[in-house]
Amino acid sequence: MILITPAIRAIRARHPEAHIGIMVGDWSKVALVGNPYLDEIISYPDSWIQNKQPLGCLRLVYRLWKGRFDTAYIFHSHTLIQLMTVLAGIPERYGFFDKNLKKPGKYLKGKAEWQPNIDRFIADNYLDIPRLNGWQGSDTSLDFFLSDAEQSQADKLIESHGLTEDQFFILAPGGGVNPRQNVFAKRWGADKFIELCNLLGVTYHLPIVLTGSKQEIPLGEEIAARANGQIIDLVGKVSFRQAAGLVRRSQMLVSNDSAIMHIAVAFSKMSLTIFGPSNPHSLMPISEINQWITSGVDCSPCYCNSIFAGCEHLRCMTELSAAQVLERIQKMLDFHIK
Structure with a gap:
């Protein structure tokens, strides 16, 4: 939407x-x-x-x-x-x-x-x-609006967890759920996100906030229990709009192909999106601060705004390593934070 x-x-x-x-x-x-x-x-x-x-x-x-x-x-x-x-x-x-x-x-x-x-x-x-009806233009910048009260609510949540603006990562490991069809193949997987949390912790020593829907609570709990470092599990504990307020104050968002990636784009907040079966070109044009990463396997993309036919191997996700994702994060942060 x-x-x-x-x-x-x-x-x-x-x-x-x-x-x-x-x-x-x-x-x-x-x-x-x-x-x-x-x-x-x-x-x-x-x-x-x-x-x-x-x-x-x-x-x-x-x-x-x-x-x-x-x-x-x-x-x-x-x-x-x-x-x-x-x-x-x-x-x-x-x-x-x-x-x-x-x-x-x-x-x-x-x-x-x-x-x-x-x-x-x-x-x-x-x-x-x-x-078709006479409008002329090409501006594809995205909009998402939070009220002052909504942002204040998110800011209080940030303060309550001892976080500082621009000094924490947000990871959204879920997604792939919508009224028409659940496509969990769009998820990178708990093990990959756990490994990424560990690498981020060693590299940047910053808190990591997990966010997602109530259906994704088990996923958040697994990552928080197994990952090292300061992990703040807010999966299922905040609304979508509260999560948007957190994204606005974060250092960077790392997510699967899901709605929250568009929030980062709308707020001009740095983000890296992990794509598997979907076509990233159609969903998120790459920019300096909003980028995507894929494994580059030849069978991807295989899914775009249709019924997902299923996949037996999910190589598009399994062949993308946490080290590759960390390397891209480092390049983005090194470029923008000098």
Whole structure:
């Protein structure tokens, strides 16, 4: 959802005086709370769309109809979602078409091709939708907004653990969970993160904060129990938005391919993302402070915004060593901290 924020900003620029609402599943709405370019967040249980629940879909159609919206920008190529905007009486409809579907984009006035499986940054692909209606631009910088109260809450948590701003690492060893499908192949693994913690401790002597969701508590506990050094396990103990506040104050984030990597990009905070089956070019263009690392095996990437077919060996993850990750971290820190 964070990758859509440049398009949200573009739509506000295109319609500066309009009432802008966004329809989004409960899972993702946390990424848009406090976004000043939005007037309204219309959230719903993700199962309504994922499972094509008739009553749930009709409730959403009624909610959209009640809002009397005159333009829909649809960031999904699914025909059902596009049909819902027709039933809601929205006359202007712009969205994606998937050339693999039968009669793609048939409910749209303007349509652009959805291209998730190439090296183009997906955030720029999302910008194709407002471009259909006259917006011109190319700014793909990501947005994530915390209130002063939310950041203050994170700062108090940092203080309570005796941490100092820019003097601790954050590791996010989980990820791969979403309403459509769990793809745990995107995780580097507990053993690798434990080894990295040990190497970081010896090299930098800084505290390491672990963060993640409640489902990832066992993962955090295993790493904290087996790793050396000062490990602060906050997995399952902080919300996603609290974790964002921690990332903002950290020295650096090291994570798998998961939502928190986009937080670091939005905050211009140094980060290194470990990619396996996913295509890093489409998800996070590399920069001086936000970089990614892969094992470089020839079968990767094999997965991008689709149903993961599974893998018997996961060489893309197992062949990337903690020493390689540490070496990249050292190069990044040496360049920026002189």
